[in-house]
Amino acid sequence: MGCRLRAHRYAILKMRFLRVILVSLALPVYAAEEAQTIRTEKPGRRTELVTTGGRKHSTFLFSPENNDPGWIFGTGLRMTIIPKKIAESETRFFPLLEAHLNKNFLKYLQWRNSLGVLYLQNFLSTGIYGVVHGRWLSVSVGNSAAVWGGVFTSSGFDALTATLVTHPTFSVGFNHLSHYYYWLPDSLSLTFRINVLHNRYVRLGNSVFQERSFSFEGFSVLLMAEYYSGKGGIYFGLQVNHARPGYEFWLAFSDYDRFFQYTTMFAGYRF
Amino acid sequence: MLAALLCGGCSVLTEDEPEFGDSGLLRNSLPIPPAVMTHLVGNFKGKASSSLFRGRLTIKNANSRLALYSYEAETYAVFNAGCVNNAVVFEGRTRDPASQTTGLMRLRIASNQGGAEICAGTAPTIPHVRYTGEYGASRSALTETISLEFDTALKTPPSNLYIIGHHGCRTVDACGASENYIEGINYASYLGANAVEIDVLLTKDGVPFLYHDPDFNSRLTTGMFCLGDVTNYTILLIKVFCRLKYGETIPTLREVLTHLLNDDSIKMIWIDPKTTAAMGPIVALANEFQTKPRAAGGFLEILVGIPDDDYLNAFKAAPGYQSAKCLVEYSVSVTLEMGCRAYGPRFTLGPQPADAGTLHDNGKVIFYWTVNDKSFFPTYLNYGAADGFISDRTFLLYSYFQQ
Numbered sequence: 001m002g003c004r005l006r007a008h009r010y011a012i013l014k015m016r017f018l019r020v021i022l023v024s025l026a027l028p029v030y031a032a033e034e035a036q037t038i039r040t041e042k043p044g045r046r047t048e049l050v051t052t053g054g055r056k057h058s059t060f061l062f063s064p065e066n067n068d069p070g071w072i073f074g075t076g077l078r079m080t081i082i083p084k085k086i087a088e089s090e091t092r093f094f095p096l097l098e099a100h101l102n103k104n105f106l107k108y109l110q111w112r113n114s115l116g117v118l119y120l121q122n123f124l125s126t127g128i129y130g131v132v133h134g135r136w137l138s139v140s141v142g143n144s145a146a147v148w149g150g151v152f153t154s155s156g157f158d159a160l161t162a163t164l165v166t167h168p169t170f171s172v173g174f175n176h177l178s179h180y181y182y183w184l185p186d187s188l189s190l191t192f193r194i195n196v197l198h199n200r201y202v203r204l205g206n207s208v209f210q211e212r213s214f215s216f217e218g219f220s221v222l223l224m225a226e227y228y229s230g231k232g233g234i235y236f237g238l239q240v241n242h243a244r245p246g247y248e249f250w251l252a253f254s255d256y257d258r259f260f261q262y263t264t265m266f267a268g269y270r271f
Numbered sequence: 272m273l274a275a276l277l278c279g280g281c282s283v284l285t286e287d288e289p290e291f292g293d294s295g296l297l298r299n300s301l302p303i304p305p306a307v308m309t310h311l312v313g314n315f316k317g318k319a320s321s322s323l324f325r326g327r328l329t330i331k332n333a334n335s336r337l338a339l340y341s342y343e344a345e346t347y348a349v350f351n352a353g354c355v356n357n358a359v360v361f362e363g364r365t366r367d368p369a370s371q372t373t374g375l376m377r378l379r380i381a382s383n384q385g386g387a388e389i390c391a392g393t394a395p396t397i398p399h400v401r402y403t404g405e406y407g408a409s410r411s412a413l414t415e416t417i418s419l420e421f422d423t424a425l426k427t428p429p430s431n432l433y434i435i436g437h438h439g440c441r442t443v444d445a446c447g448a449s450e451n452y453i454e455g456i457n458y459a460s461y462l463g464a465n466a467v468e469i470d471v472l473l474t475k476d477g478v479p480f481l482y483h484d485p486d487f488n489s490r491l492t493t494g495m496f497c498l499g500d501v502t503n504y505t506i507l508l509i510k511v512f513c514r515l516k517y518g519e520t521i522p523t524l525r526e527v528l529t530h531l532l533n534d535d536s537i538k539m540i541w542i543d544p545k546t547t548a549a550m551g552p553i554v555a556l557a558n559e560f561q562t563k564p565r566a567a568g569g570f571l572e573i574l575v576g577i578p579d580d581d582y583l584n585a586f587k588a589a590p591g592y593q594s595a596k597c598l599v600e601y602s603v604s605v606t607l608e609m610g611c612r613a614y615g616p617r618f619t620l621g622p623q624p625a626d627a628g629t630l631h632d633n634g635k636v637i638f639y640w641t642v643n644d645k646s647f648f649p650t651y652l653n654y655g656a657a658d659g660f661i662s663d664r665t666f667l668l669y670s671y672f673q674q
Contacts, residue, residue: 207622207654255369
């Protein structure tokens with residue numbers, strides 16, 4: 001039926017993927033500009049805008065807009081769709097229970113910690129970020145170090161792995177969005193994250209295989225929407241990944257040395 | 272919606288592959304006399320303009336085709352060959368399975384570099400042939416150059432080592448043919464394998480056939496007429512409506528075993544049943560074919576896989592199971608109790624030196640599956656006392672012994 005995609009068609013798909021990333025980068029900027037226009041047109045709303053709800057601080061888990069001096073805790077679920085070539089006929093959905101614990105200090109610094117658990121695959125991450133709060137935008141730049149690891153000891157597996165990865169990260173948060181359009185989230189942030197692999201440890205039975213490297217493993221772009229909800233908040237995110245399938249899907253023992261495109265979805269509650 | 276329905280069998284994961292096709296130099300070539308193929312193989316010092324083929328390069332022949340392996344770059348090329356104007360010309364596809372890129376390569380042995388003698392069916396008068404050529408992403412972009420100078424003769428891997436092609440070769444690796452297909456098994460031998468592991472299911476009318484997944488899907492098949500549970504299809508429907516990724520018809524186990532009787536490059540086939548219902552017909556075919564003499568002499572070694580207790584019970588319920596050779600994947604003790612030929616643990620259990628010792632003491636063998644990372648080879652071969660590996664990268668295992 002001539003259904004197999006030709007090479008140029010494949011290239012077009014790749015270009016479309018890039019276009020999606022570019023559009024996802026551009027849309028929030030456009031939204032912020034729109035918001036600024038409205039602000040200019042209705043200057044009388046400004047005071048109301050920043051104090052709506054009587055909140056003294058913006059409290060968010062993911063957005064650099066967060067300026068709450070207290071500890072901020074949230075938990076939820078992240079679901080990654082494993083690329084078809086890696087999963088083959090096995091399950092393609094990879095869920096992780098996750099928790100976040102963040103703290104602002106010295107006005108311009110954020111300490112962000114997160115934990116993901118599935119026993120087979122887990123991660124623990126900590127990082128320091130510098131933050132600048134503007135009137136319309138907040139920006140953060142920093143680096144997280146993460147250890148991804150897992151254990152599997154049944155039905156033909158006696159395996160354990162641990163991988164050290166760092167994530168240089170840049171985030172931009174769009175402040176007070178919901179004050180401009182009711183249907184916009186209270187905070188929308190866009191995060192660009194790079195994956196750099198350092199050390200990899202694999203134990204199979206009683207044999208250990210170690211690899212020390214410093215390699216670029218890909219990047220991800222996360223669009224995160226956060227909403228106030230009573231005393232807490234809820235968040236929904238969509239992350240597009242362009243990454244090698246190494247540490248994240250270690251159980252597949254994939255030997256592909258190329259970048260795959262796949263998505264991760266986030267949902268959770270901020271206490 | 273309509274477009275989605277029409278393209279139900281499409282896969283965005285399938286790349287279009289370059290070919291020389293009718294415009295290749297081999298279109299009007301003369302065949303190379305089989306007797307002189309041995310003068311073409313060996314380990315070569317390669318000089319290539321890109322890093323796609325680097326380090327010591329190995330050239331090996333199998334079933335009248337030639338293959339080039341780069342252990343260092345983990346790449347390979349498989350060629351057709353022929354004589355054109357007293358020069359030997361090789362045209363084929365290059366493949367980097369890790370990055371999943373495919374290209375084309377053309378090599379030649381000039382008439383004054385041994386090509387004339389090779390084409391005449393005699394040994395070259397110079398000590399060793401010399402290859403020159405070019406390669407690239409497509410036929411119109413053969414921009415990279417390569418030359419190969421003979422270094423050493425091929426080193427034979429240990430004669431008792433089984434290099435087992437996973438499903439023949441894997442469709443997702445775009446090896447050049449579909450997995451669990453006759454040509455895929457041929458590719459396994461081009462890529463250094465001397466044995467294959469294949470998956471077998473049972474049709475609605477009781478015919479064992481080669482296929483991996485429980486359903487027909489876009490990962491392994493193409494077209495829109497073959498979808499859903501494989502056990503709903505009779506062999507007639509499968510032959511008429513189902514096509515594998517490279518357009519081939521799905522083979523029956525009998526067709527594959529018949530083919531292997533005439534292919535002496537594969538010494539063993541490991542049949543992995545994907546349903547207990549298939550065990551009876553598989554055992555019957557194994558018993559039938561393991562006693563048939565091969566074209567080149569000897570017999571094909573056929574091992575029936577037993578992945579768990581359910582399959583063990585099905586195996587024991589099959590008439591004539593005592594005559595069939597078996598391979599147990601989950602227990603050394605069951606391997607010994609059943610008198611099976613081999614134990615086949617996942618490599619993810621780690622090397623099993625104690626089990627390997629017990630098995631060897633009892634005249635049995637141990638195969639680890641599925642080992643693709645070359646950094647694992649030494650540990651599993653030496654400490655794990657492996658007698659063989661299932662691998663998607665059989666060319667790496669073969670060329671490991673050339674280093």
